[in-house]
Amino acid sequence: MTAQETDVLIVGGGPTGVTLALELAVHKIPFRIVDRELQRSDKSRALGIQPRTLELLNRHGDVRKLVSQGNLSSGTTFYLNGKKAADIDISGLIEDSVFPLILIISQCETEAFLDGCLAKHGFAVERGLEATSIVQDPTGVTAKLSDPDGVEETVRAKYVIGADGAHSSVRRAAEGLTFQGAAYPQDFILCDAHVRNSKLAWNRFSLCLGRGSLAVFPLKDGTCRVVVSRINPRVDVEPTLEDFQEMLNQLHPDAGELYDPTWISQFHLHHRGVNSYRDGRLFVAGDAAHIHSPAGAQGMNTGMQDSINLGWKLAKVIQGKRPDSFLDSYDHERRPIGQHLLETSDKMFTWGCSTNPFFISFRNVLFTWVLPWFVSSRNRRANIFKFISEFGINYRDSSVVGTASGYSGPVLGGDRAPDRMIKSAGKERQFLELITPDTHHLVLFSGVGDDAITEQAILEVQSAFANKNSDEAKVHLIHDEAAGGPNVSGYIDVGNHLHGQFGCSKPSYVYIRPDGYIEHIGFLSEFQVLLEWLEGNCLSPRDG
Template sequence: MSSSLNPEKEILIVGAGPVGLTMAASLAQSGISCRIIDKADAPSQWSKALGIFPRTLEVFENLGVIKPVLETGKPLHKINLQAQQQRLGSVSFNTVNSPYPFVISLPQSQTERILREHLAHLGVKVQQNVELVGLKPHEGGVTATLHHADGQQETYQPSWLVGCDGSRSKVRELLGIPFVGSHYQESFVLADVKIDGSLPDNEATAFYYADGVLALFPLPGERFRVIISWPQKLAASEPTLAQIQALVDRASALNLQLSDPIWISKFHISRRKVRQYRMGRVFLAGDAAHVHSPAGGQGMNTGIQDAHNLGWKLALVAAGLSPSSLLDSYQIEREPVASEVLLFTDMITRVATLRNPFAQFLRNVMMSVGMKISAITVRGANTLAEVNISYRHSPIVANSQPSFFANLNPGTVKAGDRAPDAQLHQLSGQPVRIFELLGKRQVLLLFIDGEILSKIYQNWWAKVREIEENYPETITVYPIFSRKELATDLEKNYSILIDSEQRFAQQYQITESCLYLIRPDGYICFCSPLSEWERLQAYLKRIFY
């Protein structure tokens, strides 16, 4: 059978892991029709990836799934680092500037379940036992050949296709895109087990030892995830609980007793990345585009953010609200992020698996000194949390002021940066957060103080009306006043917000009346003084139809 669908809207997503499900949720949230397929006959029941870091939790809030994620997962507030009996230090997430200053430990199977249930609520159901076997991009769309469980083959013609089908991506293979990189020599074992011993259940702990590294992560309930270096002499054997217990005894000076395993698996790791994330109307996201060491727990988080970055752009183009050139920014923004993650996780892996005793000694001394310096641990927490990712280099972001003046205060939030959250108040006194305003539309925040109000009042409302009339489907405007009395005599047909506690001004380090345009994925795409309406209008004409 064959299907010919609306070339402006229909999108095929291949792969129903966290990345594919996030992509489908982003599109469905914007009202874009999509189809998501997976070659497996049922959702995976294995725990796989565990850690959901602060920036990804913000993405989940944006998608509307944060409540079940927080209710089901276990918060982890700290990562401790030891060298057997010696405590080297810790990285605390309490310093991360996010509504979610912690890591949620949640088996991937549960993350996928939550996303699937959310998709079902939006009217999208994952089609299992459907495999992509052929793919041909062309100017007007994509021709995909799908194999069904009953042996039938379907020719399907979506307008766009997104490959979220993992490290062994069939989409990548059919496109002939090289997956450049190499394997690590080390092997590792993971086990989900119960542990009797003096371990905190809200902190992760890693141990350096002579033969490698041991990491222990609390899971929801009473279990822990154990990851430990697997000796080369045992490479040909399948791991047993007794062997893992012996390795844990060697790695840690703690008296830890492992029992009741529900999953034991041996695995190898590699670092690979594609050089192109897009070929015509086909995109790659997540592990289909990049894989790396699991050190630091960045893999699933980076993939989910790939999908969130591409989703709103693809929705605008599919809806006919933006030119297809908007999609060129996907690789420009996300490829450098993947490159940094590969470098970061490679460094962590090589440091953790040093074998030379003198190199291990130097590592432990340097770590114990460095982790006493708060600037280092705060930066490490922010890197793991992925809240410092910026797209300032992107062609679809713009600051109106010259870069020299923009850089005078390096702490100022600029176009391309993640928009910080802040609590404001409605005129009624009801609190509302910036993140609660974000969704499928761009959000234009106009910050007004008393000095500028008297100068531009007559012209200001006319400019606001013009923007809303020209972009009724893409932009929502929220005026923010520094004091409630400034808004007393204004017309009330806008969602006026008050920064009475100066939290917005502090978070954004505002020194004058200004405006911020925030993308649906929570990044600032334009900022300027409030008087720069012409530059804002020129920017909007470049991004939207």
């Protein structure tokens, strides 16, 4: 039987897999995405979408439609032994994004949004196909896919990506990958149910500690999720609604009365991570690469951002614009993120869900004093939210990003590109609306005030770049607000806030990757450095 050929085979059609498919689709890379399940789960599963993920998803569709279907959480309320101990307000902490809050929404809705975005490109997850064999060689990967009737087909791909979860078949096929870690000893139960007579703040999480711990997540349709960590679980006994109500009465009496549950489950948690995200032509992303506690609502978001990092890099290599070794940067950039997440969520989980009675007593007394002090500082709240929101992620240590000599602004090579308002012909829009996922972007800042250069000078730089534009990057001109005038090319920086966010008070350039992170940045006086950088990192057609 002749093998069907494609450039990329994605195994796993969850949020991580579909996000990768979107990244490939915008670059017009041939791919297939398969999932062994015949249909999507109707259970809510992962609930939190972090601000940075919303920002990145907005590159593929109007994410405000997704936001309208869920709850925006403006913080967390802590309870100790049934009494309110502290309230962490995160509103107003983020100024350079139109998505400053965490979205609480069922994974079903998230997947529907992603599927809709993918359908616009003419693609969909192929369901009921399981990868039963994956074998790589120096020139590609041969995979066998089997349907529920046992009918088998062979697929030949240049690369295969495992977005197929904790029991990944792709990871198992990669001889060089390990998945080390262990299970947490605690027993957990979960319930999605309606609630009445509740005093819940519907724009807040509730984290409740005492003898045991629980978390409450209000959902938009009048339901909530309750997750309980049990100290003395009843082995082999299915949890009931009464078990959740009993814990709520002890630790969160304001929560109200649960009724009409839509999902009750019990589970154990693991913390594991791979030793590499790449093995030759095989890659892993999301839960196939890292699993951990749900503390901080990071798991699904990290998997989707794994895919956003990998997608454009696969495209560049397949298109012959980067060497195959460029794909090593996926592991170099994303594995430290995954490792840090494992370590951080493990610490958060240990503090919140310990079963040691002596530690529980110590923690509860300590939190009584520490939490009110902690939340009283805006800077402390901002620092913790920078991690949780994932706006703090950067790739400054990566070998495929750079900063020109002499430049030392607040944003450096490897950092996220911030957002602010710009305008053209009197119409305002967000800067990040310009940063589409299909290409690189060169942003030329005029500088502000006495340091600003003329429109003619900035157009000359644009012209000089045209002959060196191996990435086919889009060029955007951002002018000092004082430049004004209806005929000015490019955009006016409203309030010069974007210049300030980037640290570009002097004429500067910013070269932004398709994933919204800065590849290179510097003053325009060092523009030749960028041209040399591109010449050293990009392949011409004859090089490929």
